[in-house]
Amino acid sequence: MRVWKLPDDVDTDQLAPASSLKFEIEVMARHCLESVRPGCAGKVERGDVIVAGENFGVGSSREEAAAVLVYLGVAGVIAPSFAGLYYRNAFNVGLLLLTCPQASLIEDGEAIEFDARAARVTRINVSAPHDQLMCQPIPEFLLDMVDAGGLVPQLRTRLAQH
Amino acid sequence: MNSQATVERAARSRRQVDTAPSTLAQKLVARAAGREHVAQGEIVTCQVDLAMFHDSSGPRRLGPMLTDLGATLWDKNKVVLVIDHHVPELDDESRRIVRDARDWAKSLALPHVYDSIGISHVVVPQHGHIRPGMFCVGSGSHAATGGAFGAYVFGVGATEMLGVVSTGKIWLKVPHTIFMRWSGRLTVGVSAKDMALEMLGRFGLNGAQYGAIEYCGEAVQALGMSERMTLCNMSSELGAQTGLIAPDLTTHTWLAATGKQRIEVDRWASDEDAAGTFHHFDASTLAPQVALPGSPANVRPVDDLEPTRIDVAYIGACTGAKIGDLRAAAQVLAGFQVASHVKLLIAPASECDRWLAERDGIMRRLIEAGATILPSACGACAGHGQAIPEGSTVVSSTASNFKGRLGSTHTRVFLASPYTVAASALRGVICDARDVLA
Numbered sequence: 001m002r003v004w005k006l007p008d009d010v011d012t013d014q015l016a017p018a019s020s021l022k023f024e025i026e027v028m029a030r031h032c033l034e035s036v037r038p039g040c041a042g043k044v045e046r047g048d049v050i051v052a053g054e055n056f057g058v059g060s061s062r063e064e065a066a067a068v069l070v071y072l073g074v075a076g077v078i079a080p081s082f083a084g085l086y087y088r089n090a091f092n093v094g095l096l097l098l099t100c101p102q103a104s105l106i107e108d109g110e111a112i113e114f115d116a117r118a119a120r121v122t123r124i125n126v127s128a129p130h131d132q133l134m135c136q137p138i139p140e141f142l143l144d145m146v147d148a149g150g151l152v153p154q155l156r157t158r159l160a161q162h
Numbered sequence: 163m164n165s166q167a168t169v170e171r172a173a174r175s176r177r178q179v180d181t182a183p184s185t186l187a188q189k190l191v192a193r194a195a196g197r198e199h200v201a202q203g204e205i206v207t208c209q210v211d212l213a214m215f216h217d218s219s220g221p222r223r224l225g226p227m228l229t230d231l232g233a234t235l236w237d238k239n240k241v242v243l244v245i246d247h248h249v250p251e252l253d254d255e256s257r258r259i260v261r262d263a264r265d266w267a268k269s270l271a272l273p274h275v276y277d278s279i280g281i282s283h284v285v286v287p288q289h290g291h292i293r294p295g296m297f298c299v300g301s302g303s304h305a306a307t308g309g310a311f312g313a314y315v316f317g318v319g320a321t322e323m324l325g326v327v328s329t330g331k332i333w334l335k336v337p338h339t340i341f342m343r344w345s346g347r348l349t350v351g352v353s354a355k356d357m358a359l360e361m362l363g364r365f366g367l368n369g370a371q372y373g374a375i376e377y378c379g380e381a382v383q384a385l386g387m388s389e390r391m392t393l394c395n396m397s398s399e400l401g402a403q404t405g406l407i408a409p410d411l412t413t414h415t416w417l418a419a420t421g422k423q424r425i426e427v428d429r430w431a432s433d434e435d436a437a438g439t440f441h442h443f444d445a446s447t448l449a450p451q452v453a454l455p456g457s458p459a460n461v462r463p464v465d466d467l468e469p470t471r472i473d474v475a476y477i478g479a480c481t482g483a484k485i486g487d488l489r490a491a492a493q494v495l496a497g498f499q500v501a502s503h504v505k506l507l508i509a510p511a512s513e514c515d516r517w518l519a520e521r522d523g524i525m526r527r528l529i530e531a532g533a534t535i536l537p538s539a540c541g542a543c544a545g546h547g548q549a550i551p552e553g554s555t556v557v558s559s560t561a562s563n564f565k566g567r568l569g570s571t572h573t574r575v576f577l578a579s580p581y582t583v584a585a586s587a588l589r590g591v592i593c594d595a596r597d598v599l600a
Contacts, residue, residue: 009367009457013169017225017571018545021218022248022255035565055368058401059564061303063319083406084372085303089319106351137204141333151321156326 001049001075005108008053010036010085015057016063025064025071032068046073049114051106053079056097057086066090076114076134078103078121094150099136106133111158116143174235185339186406190314190430194297199202200336202437208334212240212291212301213326214280214373218247218544222259223320224327233268235331240276240544242291243267244282249272249539252548261412267325280538283395283480290420294409294430299326302559303398304480310390312409312430314374317398337403338373339438342379346446351596353490354389355482355579357381358396359451360443363461365438369428371404373439376432377407387416388486395481396561399458428510438570450594453577458562464594466581467574473554475500476568477580477585478509479543482559485518487511488578490506492524494584494595503588507549509536531588542568557586 014036020028022047032041050056056079058063066089068091069077078094080103090097103121106112111124119135148154183200184192191202192209197425200591220243227569228234245263248256261374269277276285283304286292294312299305301323308315309524318326326332328336342361375397377390383412391405397405407413409427417425432438444480452467454460486512500506510516516538519525529535534549542550543560545567550556552570560568563575578586581595589596 011564017566019566019569021545022259035571055401057290058367059303059562060317061301061305061317061398063321065436066319081371083368083369083401085317085319085398087372088322092319092321092325150232151325152227155233155325159231159328 001047001112003035003049003051003106003108003110004040004044005106006033006036006050006052006056009058010052012062012065013056015063016068021062021064025067028064029068029071032072041072042092044072044074046092047075048073049075049112050077051103052077053104054081056082057090058083061085061089063089063093065094067093068153070095078106078114080104092151093147094146096146098146100133102133116146119138127153171276177412183436185374185432185436185438186312186376186408186430187314187337187339188405188436190295190297190362191334193295194314195545202336202338205333205335207331210240210296210299210326210330210332211296212242212298213323214244214291214298215323216241216243216285216301217245217249217259217263217300219320219323221263224264224324225262227321227324227332228328228334231328233328235327236582238270238272240275241272241327241329242286243272244285245275245277246281246285247276247540247544250537252546255379269345276481278539281480281540284391284511284515286421287391288512290417290422293417293425294413294427299323299332304395306397306402306404307391307395307480309394309404309406310387311395311413312407313425314404314406316404322501327384339432339436340370340373340375340376340402341438341440342375342443343379343440344377344443344445345379346444347384348381348445348448351581351594351599352448352450353579353581354385355390356448356451357398357443357445358393359453359458359461359577360448362396362399362453362459363451365400366399367417367457367461370397372401372403375400375402375405377405380406383410386486387412387436388484391484395548396458399561425588450579450582450596452592453563455563455574455576456565458577464578464592467592470576470592471555471590472504472557472586472592474550474556475504475506475583476542476550476556476558476560477583478507478558478559479486480511481561482580483509483511483515485515487559488515488519488524488528489522490580491584492527493580495533495588496527498531498588500532500587503586504590506531506533507536508533509541510538545569557583557592559583567583
C-alpha cells in the first residue's frame with residue numbers, strides 16, 4: 001500500500017469540487033484533489049492509502065467527497081482527526097477511516113499495512129517497535145458497514161430479511 | 163475580545179439516572195431515542211421526526227437507490243423536498259436534475275415540496291416544519307440552521323439519508339455540548355455573522371469536534387430569529403454536528419406567525435448543572451470580523467485588513483440573505499450608490515424574505531443603490547457562480563470560502579456580515595460599516 005500524504009484541513013471542495021458535482025463520479029474523480037495535489041487522482045492505484053493531517057473532509061455534507069476516493073480505489077484514509085460529517089459519510093459509502101494521533105510520522109510514498117479491527121497501522125520499512133501506530137477503535141457496526149461495502153448493501157441485506 | 167479562559171465543568175456524579183442533569187442536546191436526543199436520559203458518548207438509535215433533502219443530493223441519488231433496494235419512504239408526511247440548488251436551470255445537466263426531482267416527487271405524491279422558492283435551510287422553518295423538541299436531519303452541512311428553533315437538526319449525506327427515509331431511524335453518538343455564552347449586547351453595525359466569525363477565528367474549523375454547540379447568554383437572547391439562524395447555520399464551519407438555541411418567547415412568536423400554535427418551549431433548555439465546555443464572549447466589545455480567502459477560520463477584525471479592493475459584493479445563501487441580512491444591507495446602502503467598479507449581487511434566501519423586504523421598502527432601497535437581484539436559490543454558494551467573474555475579489559455574506567466554493571478556484575472570497583458587505587460595496591474596498599453608519 002503506497003501512502004499519499006496530504007496536509008491539514010483537506011476540504012470537500014478539494015475532494016469533490018462544487019463545480020463537478022452535477023456530473024457523474026468519473027468526472028468528479030478526475031478533479032479530485034487537483035487543487036491540493038495536482039495529478040494525484042490519475043496516479044492513485046487500487047489499495048493505496050491516504051495519510052492526511054487534522055480535520056480531513058471539512059466542509060460540505062457532500063458524500064461524493066468520500067465516494068470519489070472509493071471510486072479511485074483508495075483502501076482507507078488515516079488522519080489524526082476527521083470532520084464529523086465526513087466520518088459518517090465515509091463509512092456509509094464504504095470508505096474506511098482510521099483516526100491515528102501519530103499519522104504525521106508516516107511519510108509520503110511509504111509502504112504501510114493496517115488492521116482496522118485491531119485499530120493498528122504497521123510501517124513496513126520501520127523497525128520494531130516504532131513500526132506500530134495505534135488508532136482509535138472503530139465501533140463494530142461501522143466496521144461491519146465498511147465490510148459490507150457501505151450502508152446500501154447493508155440495508156439490502158436487512159430489508160431482505162424482513 | 164474580553165473573553166475568559168475555557169472552563170471545564172465536571173459532571174456531578176448522580177446515582178439516579180432520572181435525575182441526571184442534561185444539556186438541551188442530550189434532552190433532544192433522549193426524546194428521539196425514546197429514553198429518559200442519554201449519556202454523552204453513548205451510541206443510540208433515534209427516531210427521526212423530519213427528513214429534508216434538496217435536488218442536488220436528494221431524488222437524483224435517493225430515487226435510484228430506493229428503487230434498487232425495493233424500499234419505500236417510511237413516512238412521506240415527514241419528508242420535505244426543496245428544489246434550491248440547480249435552479250434556475252442553466253444547462254442540460256441542471257435541467258435533468260430538477261426534472262428528475264419534480265418527477266420523483268409527483269410519482270410519490272410527496273405532500274411537502276418547495277420548488278424554486280428559496281433555500282431549504284430557510285424555507286423549511288419558514289413553513290413551520292421545524293419546532294422545538296424535534297429531531298431532524300437535512301441534506302447540506304448548513305442544516306443546523308434549524309437548531310435556532312430548539313430542535314436537533316444536522317446534515318447528512320445522500321446515502322445516510324437513504325437509511326433515514328427507508329427506516330425512519332439514524333444512529334448517533336450523543337454529543338458533548340459546548341456552551342458559547344455571549345454576554346452584553348451587539349453594537350450598531352455588528353451582527354450574528356460577526357459572532358460566528360469571531361468564534362471561528364478563535365476555535366478553528368474543527369473547534370467543536372462534532373459536538374453540539376449551544377449559543378446562549380444575553381446577546382443571543384436579544385437576537386431575532388433571522389440572526390439566530392445565521393449563528394446556528396455556521397455551526398458546521400466550527401465543526402459541530404449541530405448548533406442550538408433554547409427556544410423562548412422570540413421563537414414562540416416567530417413560529418406562531420407560521421401558523422404553529424401551542425409550541426412547547428419551557429421544557430427545552432439545558433439544566434443549570436449539566437456538564438459541558440463553557441466559553442465566554444462579550445458582545446458589546448465585538449468588532450466586525452472578516453474571513454480571508456481560503457478558510458472561514460482565517461479571521462481578522464475588519465480594521466486590521468490591508469486595503470482590499472473588491473470587484474463583487476455578494477449577499478446571498480442561507481447564511482447571509484434572510485430578512486435580517488437584507489435589512490442590515492439596506493440600512494447601510496439607503497440613499498447611496500455602490501462604487502462604480504463594484505458589482506453588488508443580492509440573492510434573497512427565499513421568496514418569503516424577498517416579500518418581507520419588498521413590504522418594508524428594503525428591496526427598493528437595495529435596487530436604488532445599484533444592486534442586481536438574483537433568484538432565491540443557493541446560487542453562487544452551491545458552485546453556480548456564473549454571475550461572479552473568474553479571478554475576481556469578492557466580499558460575501560455566505561458561510562464558506564474554501565477555494566472553488568463560489569465557482570472558480572481563481573476567485574478570492576472574503577467572508578463578512580451583510581453590514582460589512584454593503585459598506586464595502588459603497589466604498590469599493592473592504593471596510594467597517596460603522597464608518598458608514600456613523
